[in-house]
Amino acid sequence: MTTMIWIVFAAMTAAVIAALLWPVVRGKGAPTEAERDAYDRAVFRDQLVELDRDVERGTIGQADAEAARNEISRRLIAASQNPSRSKGTEALPWIAILGALIIPAVALPLYIDAGSPMLADVPLAERMADAEKNNDFDALIAKVERHLAETPDDLQGWQILAPAYRRAMRWDDAAEASRNILRLSAPTAQNISDYGEALVMASQGMVPAEAHTLFKQALVLDPKMPKARFYDALALKQEGKLAEAKAAFEAFLKDTPADAPWRQMLLAEMQDQAAKPPALDQKTVQDAASMSAGDQQAMIRSMVDGLEEKLKANPDNLDGWLRLIRARAVLGDTSQAKAAYDKALAQYSGNEDALAQIASLAREMKIE
Template identity: 45%
Template sequence: MVFWFVAALLTLGASLTVLLPLAGRSKGVPSGGEHDLEVYRDQLAELERDAARGLIQPADAEQARAEIARRIIRSGSDEASARAPRFSTTGRVLGGAAVLAVPLVSWGLYGMLGSPDIPSQSLQERLAQSPAESSVDELIARAEGHLAANPGDGRGWDVLAPVYMRMGRFDQAVTAYRNAIRLQGSTAEREAGLGEALTGAGGGVVSAEAQQAFERALRLEKDQPKSRFFLASALVQDGKLAEAASAWEAMLADLPADSPWRGPTEQALAEARNRLAASGPMKPASGPTQQDMDTAASMSPEDRKAMIESMVAGLDAKLRQNPHDLEGWQRLLRSYLVLGKNDEAHAALSRGMAALGSTTEDGRKFAEFAATLGLSATE
């Protein structure tokens, strides 16, 4: 009832705003306007007669003429400003009909097509209704409200995590998967989901933390397809195309015929083979050796980070001496991204493109590699 009352008031106000000017009558010219003009004309004629008889000096006569002329002009301006716009009878009728038709037609359509009798509901009431009658956003809001009140519900986090992933809310998916693993235990599916969420949150880069999650999933289920696919993608990011192609070939051999991973894997393998055929033999890899990696694994996080940064700095120095090492530029670019040094990564991309040449085959490959990491050579 309140809705209809407010709507009626607003409609009435809007209609009156348009109708009142249409109903107004134009004002005529003031009754004394023509009389004043006759007086000014008589004064001008009398002035001419006095000037002709020599009763007034020519200079004074000219000044008097100018003053009378100003009064005549001012009288004409007042007369024009006093006139109000005139509306014809037909215009008033049509305008009034149009203004009255708008609210009548709109209210009639709302009565037929709308739902004016449905009472308003607060968010809490909508969330309390049957799940079958709720939208996806309302269901997620309901789950989030439940988990805010019951953060120890591991099953709730387990259900919500893949929903976040499908919606592209990767940071929230990471939190949900971590809570599900902490409360429900580690499974291959949850670890693989965490790795995928971390990859999505990192802009498509398979970080070291994501690789660890995928490796944990494979220890729990050696043929877990999501983990195998993303670990092969990580090899591509490292510039190890041949190893990535081998990993995808082995994965295809193990996948069932109806697996949803067959399509993405076949596409990735075909792309890797095309790039291998176009690139020819790869140059010897530069960077940390397996012994370096084994040594780093036994260090504290701070020492390990310092060691990695030292190796990256050494690789950067070698590239300054030998700037035509395509694989070296690829490793340097990915290392900076994994370390979170985006500015250094962009600088390395610019230096590498300048050294390899944007029009050369190596320059084209380097630009394509950068694109797989989410960087553009035109930035």
């Protein structure tokens, strides 16, 4: 029944369009070619007369007037020598009416097959309101950004925007949103940790000094905060304080449930301890924290390239392979991460425990 109704509507639409175009096809009421040419010549003559008047009034110079007169005369001659238009235009009305009839005929079957004529329209306001529920994050971000541009002290707006930025991996923006959340609300271990994590991700996985300070503040408020514990231990490891990092990781693992989503990442970092990265003195750490994002990334890439060279010389280093795969993935070097993953699988072929760890990391980093 619904299909029949839409067929009727389509037929009615085509009939109305045809009725409107029929006078054009027949040419009724339209000026003839001769009439249009006569009109053009009359207009050009009037323009020449008006131009002479402008010269008499002094509103146009002789040089400009001569140039304008030449152009108007050229058009007048062209109109006089071209009394009829291109005959190709005679087919245009028929093309228009055929198009008006063919388009509904083609569109209707497609709409019947794929369309939903009974589905109600969703108002724009409702779509924007349901943007997060419907995973329409672009709409969500745009909506809240416009709102916060006018009301930057709206805490709820920043609380919506921060996770949206994290989902979009816009880490610099996520850090700014988290900073505003802390500015507008009482500090909590969760909010402080979120801010610190955004700074870490914006630094390509390196824990800058500002972020480490934040994680320490979060742990004062909640010594069991998982995110703060993990990044605090990671910062110690990156600073070369391996004994302190090992103790922090082990204490965290002891309190971590077997089904905790961060457990595999924690185990990977603990296993990576065996790689024994070179200790960084405090000055190096401070210099890295003050670097621009580009310089930090260049330094990190240099360190990762060095690790890859070491693995070429000594490939029997599972922790090193796990570290390399993770680093390449975090840097966005997907093809190189996949290459490292394949080499690690080949290196530990037959070692079920090693293969399980490699596969787990690959799933986590989405590079399988």
